Amino acid sequence: xxxxxxxxxxxxxxxxxxxxxxxxxxxxxxxxxxxxxxxxxxxxxxxxxxxxxxxxxxxxxxxxxxxxxxxxxxxxxxxxxxxxxxxxxxxxxxxxxxxxxxxxxxxxxxxxxxxxxxxxxxxxxxxxxxxxxxxxxxxxxxxxxxxxxxxxxxxxxxxxxxxxxxxxxxxxxxxxxxxxxxxxxxxxxxxxxxxxxxxxxxxxxxxxxxxxxxxxxxxxxxxxxxxxxxxxxxxxxxxxxxxxxxxxxxxxxx
Amino acid sequence: xxxxxxxxxxxxxxxxxxxxxxxxxxxxxxxxxxxxxxxxxxxxxxxxxxxxxxxxxxxxxxxxxxxxxxxxxxxxxxxxxxxxxxxxxxxxxxxxxxxxxxxxxxxxxxxxxxxxxxxxxxxxxxxxxxxxxxxxxxxxxxxxxxxxxxxxxxxxxxxxxxxxxxxxxxxxxxxxxxxxxxxxxxxxxxxxxxxxxxxxxxxxxxxxxxxxxxxxxxxxxxxxxxxxxxxxxxxxxxxxxxxxxxxxxxxxxxxxxxxxxxxxxxxxxxxxxxxxxxxx
Numbered sequence: 235x236x237x238x239x240x241x242x243x244x245x246x247x248x249x250x251x252x253x254x255x256x257x258x259x260x261x262x263x264x265x266x267x268x269x270x271x272x273x274x275x276x277x278x279x280x281x282x283x284x285x286x287x288x289x290x291x292x293x294x295x296x297x298x299x300x301x302x303x304x305x306x307x308x309x310x311x312x313x314x315x316x317x318x319x320x321x322x323x324x325x326x327x328x329x330x331x332x333x334x335x336x337x338x339x340x341x342x343x344x345x346x347x348x349x350x351x352x353x354x355x356x357x358x359x360x361x362x363x364x365x366x367x368x369x370x371x372x373x374x375x376x377x378x379x380x381x382x383x384x385x386x387x388x389x390x391x392x393x394x395x396x397x398x399x400x401x402x403x404x405x406x407x408x409x410x411x412x413x414x415x416x417x418x419x420x421x422x423x424x425x426x427x428x429x430x431x432x433x434x435x436x437x438x439x440x441x442x443x444x445x446x447x448x449x450x451x452x453x454x455x456x457x458x459x460x461x462x463x464x465x466x467x468x469x470x471x472x473x474x475x476x477x478x479x480x481x482x483x484x485x486x487x488x
Numbered sequence: 489x490x491x492x493x494x495x496x497x498x499x500x501x502x503x504x505x506x507x508x509x510x511x512x513x514x515x516x517x518x519x520x521x522x523x524x525x526x527x528x529x530x531x532x533x534x535x536x537x538x539x540x541x542x543x544x545x546x547x548x549x550x551x552x553x554x555x556x557x558x559x560x561x562x563x564x565x566x567x568x569x570x571x572x573x574x575x576x577x578x579x580x581x582x583x584x585x586x587x588x589x590x591x592x593x594x595x596x597x598x599x600x601x602x603x604x605x606x607x608x609x610x611x612x613x614x615x616x617x618x619x620x621x622x623x624x625x626x627x628x629x630x631x632x633x634x635x636x637x638x639x640x641x642x643x644x645x646x647x648x649x650x651x652x653x654x655x656x657x658x659x660x661x662x663x664x665x666x667x668x669x670x671x672x673x674x675x676x677x678x679x680x681x682x683x684x685x686x687x688x689x690x691x692x693x694x695x696x697x698x699x700x701x702x703x704x705x706x707x708x709x710x711x712x713x714x715x716x717x718x719x720x721x722x723x724x725x726x727x728x729x730x731x732x733x734x735x736x737x738x739x740x741x742x743x744x745x746x747x748x749x750x751x752x753x754x755x756x757x758x759x760x761x762x763x764x765x766x767x768x
Contacts, residue, residue: 240744259523259598269606273609273613275616278616294702294706296539300539302540302542304542305542363531363608365532365541366536366540366542367539369540480605482608483608488612488696488698488700
C-alpha cells in the first residue's frame with residue numbers, strides 16, 4: 235500500500251515536473267535576462283576557441299574529389315531588387331564595390347579591379363548553422379589585399395558588408411560584419427568564382443564573402459559595399475548582422 | 489541490545505557530497521542538452537556519413553513530411569534506405585495546434601516551437617555546464633580515489649560478471665554487505681559513460697565547430713568528417729538516453745525511494761540479511 239502510494243506520487247511528480255519544466259523553458263526563452271545569460275557562453279566559447287586555435291590557423295582544405303556535385307544555395311537565391319537585377323542583366327559590368335568608412339582612401343572597385351587583386355583558390359567546406367555542409371572550390375580576391383589598397387584607419391575594428399538582397403517585405407537588406415583580424419586571415423576572400431566558373435547568382439554573384447572558420451550566415455552574398463567602423467551598434471538592429479538581429483551569435487565559430 | 493531480526497537495516501554513507509551535487513547538475517544539463525540538441529537537429533533533420541552533406545550519397549537517416557496521393561500529409565523516417573511511417577511523432581507532428589513538418593515533435597525540443605537560435609543558446613550554455621562539471625568530477629574521482637576504489641572493477645568483479653548479468657535479468661538485487669559497492673555491470677556502465685560516451689559527445693561536438701576544425705587541419709577526417717561527427721553525436725546522444733533509461737529502471741526496481749534519498753542525503757539504507765551480513 236505504501237509502495238503503491240509512493241509510486242503514484244512519483245508518477246504524478248514526474249508528469250507534472252516534466253510539463254512544468256518544458257513550459258518553464260519556453261517561458262524563460264521569452265524573457266530578456268535568460269537568453270542574455272545563456273549568451274554569456276558565447277564569449278567563453280570565443281575566448282576558448284582563440285586559445286585552442288590561433289588567429290592564423292587555417293581551415294581544412296579539400297581535394298577535387300570531395301567537391302559537392304551541386305553547391306547548395308540557401309537563403310536568397312535571386313535578390314528581388316531591381317537595381318541588382320539590372321546589374322545582373324549586364325553581367326555585372328557596371329557593378330562597383332564601394333569601400334568606405336574608416337579607410338584612408340575610400341573608393342569603388344569594379345569586378346575587373348577586384349579580379350586584379352592578389353587572389354586565392356581554395357577548396358573548403360561550407361558549414362550552415364542548420365547543420366549541413368557542402369564542399370566548393372572558391373576563387374576570390376584576398377580581403378587583406380583590398381584592405382591594403384584602401385588603407386585602414388587606426389580606429390577601425392569591424393568590416394560591415396552591405397548586401398543587395400532584401401530579406402523581408404519592408405526591404406531590410408542583408409548585412410554582416412567581421413573583425414579586422416578575421417578579415418586579414420589568408421583564407422578570407424571576396425569570392426567571384428565557384429568550382430572554376432563565375433560565381434552563380436544563386437550563390438551570391440558577383441561577390442560573396444568567404445570566412446572559412448565561421449558558419450555560412452557570416453559569408454554574406456551579393457556584397458555591394460564594405461564599411462569600416464569602430465562599432466556596429468548603430469547599423470541595422472545593432473547586433474552586427476541580419477541573423478544576429480534575429481538572435482544568432484555574432485561569433486559563429488561553433 | 490536485542491538480537492538482529494530480518495527486518496533490521498542500517499544507514500550507510502554511500503555517496504559523498506561532491507558526487508551528489510555533480511550528479512544532479514548532470515541530470516539537469518543532460519536533459520536540457522538532449523532537448524535543445526533535438527531542436528538543433530530539427531533545423532536539418534537529416535544525417536549523413538562523410539565530410540559533407542552533399543557528396544552524391546543519400547543521408548543515412550532523414551525525417552520528412554510527404555504529401556500522399558490522397559492529399560493528406562504524412563511524416564516519414566528513412567533509415568539506411570528503409571522508410572517508416574512516423575506521422576504524429578517524427579517528420580510531421582502538431583506544434584501550437586497546427587500540423588508542422590518537423591523532425592522531432594515540440595514536446596521533445598527546447599524551445600518547443602521551431603527556434604534554432606534559441607536552441608543553440610541553451611545547447612552551448614549547458615554544454616559548458618556539462619564539460620566543466622565533467623572536468624570537476626574527473627579530478628574529484630581521481631584524487632579522492634572514488635575512481636580507483638568505487639568504480640574500477642576488481643579481479644573478483646570480473647569473475648562475477650556471469651552472475652551479475654543473471655541477477656540483473658532476474659531483477660535480483662544484492663542485499664547486505666554487497667549493497668555498499670557498485671556491482672560489476674554498474675561499474676562498467678558508468679565507466680563507459682564517463683570515458684567513452686561523454687568524451688565522444690564532446691569530441692564530435694567540437695568537430696562540428698568550423699573554428700575548432702582549424703586546430704589541426706584534417707583531424708576531423710579521423711572520425712570520418714564533419715557530417716560523420718554529427719551522426720556520431722546523434723547516435724551517442726541516444727546511447728546516453730538508453731543508459732539513463734536503464735539507470736532509472738535499475739534505481740526504481742532496487743528501491744526507488746532509498747536510491748533517491750541516498751543521492752540527496754548520501755545515506756543509503758542497507759538491509760541486513762538474516763544470520764549475518766555476508767553476500768548472497
